Amino acid sequence: MLVAKVAEGDKVLTEVFSKDRTHAQLVQRSEHVVRVLMEQELLTVENRQLIWDASEMNDADIKTELQKALIGVASAMNHADREFFIGKVEQVQLPDMIDRHIQLVTEICTTIKQDKESVELFEQVIARGLQLLWRVAMESGSACELRIIDRAASGFANVCVCAAIVEE
Amino acid sequence: MATMLQFINKLAECLKTNTMGYLSVKILSSLLKNAFKRPTGHPEIECLADMVDYLESEHNLLQIAFDNFTNYMGRVASELKAGRLNLNDDPQSKVIADFFIHRDQIAVRLEFFRFYAHSSNKVRLRASHLNTLWDELHIESLIDDDKKLMYTWLREVCDEMS
Numbered sequence: 410m411l412v413a414k415v416a417e418g419d420k421v422l423t424e425v426f427s428k429d430r431t432h433a434q435l436v437q438r439s440e441h442v443v444r445v446l447m448e449q450e451l452l453t454v455e456n457r458q459l460i461w462d463a464s465e466m467n468d469a470d471i472k473t474e475l476q477k478a479l480i481g482v483a484s485a486m487n488h489a490d491r492e493f494f495i496g497k498v499e500q501v502q503l504p505d506m507i508d509r510h511i512q513l514v515t516e517i518c519t520t521i522k523q524d525k526e527s528v529e530l531f532e533q534v535i536a537r538g539l540q541l542l543w544r545v546a547m548e549s550g551s552a553c554e555l556r557i558i559d560r561a562a563s564g565f566a567n568v569c570v571c572a573a574i575v576e577e
Numbered sequence: 578m579a580t581m582l583q584f585i586n587k588l589a590e591c592l593k594t595n596t597m598g599y600l601s602v603k604i605l606s607s608l609l610k611n612a613f614k615r616p617t618g619h620p621e622i623e624c625l626a627d628m629v630d631y632l633e634s635e636h637n638l639l640q641i642a643f644d645n646f647t648n649y650m651g652r653v654a655s656e657l658k659a660g661r662l663n664l665n666d667d668p669q670s671k672v673i674a675d676f677f678i679h680r681d682q683i684a685v686r687l688e689f690f691r692f693y694a695h696s697s698n699k700v701r702l703r704a705s706h707l708n709t710l711w712d713e714l715h716i717e718s719l720i721d722d723d724k725k726l727m728y729t730w731l732r733e734v735c736d737e738m739s
Contacts, residue, residue: 532580535580536580539580539584543584543587546597546600546604547591547596547597547600547601551676555676555677558600558676559600559677562600562603562604563607565584565604566604566607566608566611567607567611569580569581569584569604569608569612570581570608570611570612572580572581573578573580573581573612573617576578576579576580576581577578577617577618
């Protein structure tokens, strides 16, 4: 049953996110599928990579839709999903950083369900998010747009408050 | 609380060294306003007043925030005196120093002074602080709207006291 589910999930994701097949309307409707797969913890490293590659594709509409979808499903991510996507944003060069990267990291760090993961895992993700947002807000100088710096500062404050609640 | 405390100390250091003063004040304001809505569980910093008392004893924060404000206004004055900005062209909405527009730089700091000084019985705005604001925004500033911001802020502070 599980094997069948995984195989089906793989097929759907390949259909939706493959470079040569995908288009904006399809991606627009993909949020629900990705959410279900995440909730079932069925995403593999390859699936995550496929989604990320599509979100960085050279097509503005697909990029926007997929980044919106990723932010929307952040609350359904398990620890491995969160680590993966934070890791990907960490690799983005500061001048290439956009609003949605910052939003994604903020959502990833502020929507973790404490009953699903151990406090240590929660803290690891939050620590990485805080470091990243601090770097963008306080250390990027003129490498990032002001809008991004400002958003990173707001995101940083939100994640910090979240960290304090977790550590209670 | 340990993580937040670590970053709050870092933000205080940034203010001390005049590094990203506007953002440091903005983030500190946000943290102080939002992270203490319920007891923290920390043995010594249980509520907002405890946090402010800690910041005063460890960093003398109100004074370093004022020093940072004076530093910013000094840089603004240098830019204006050097003629790098047209004073008739809405200077409030321009970035004069430190990355962010002048109006936000002033408004965020004034709001921080008001909020911070009302958050603990041990912290008070002193005459020297008000003199600093008066000198920088009313007497020295070449930007007319700075005076308006000062008066609006003073009225808010007086309303809170009455």
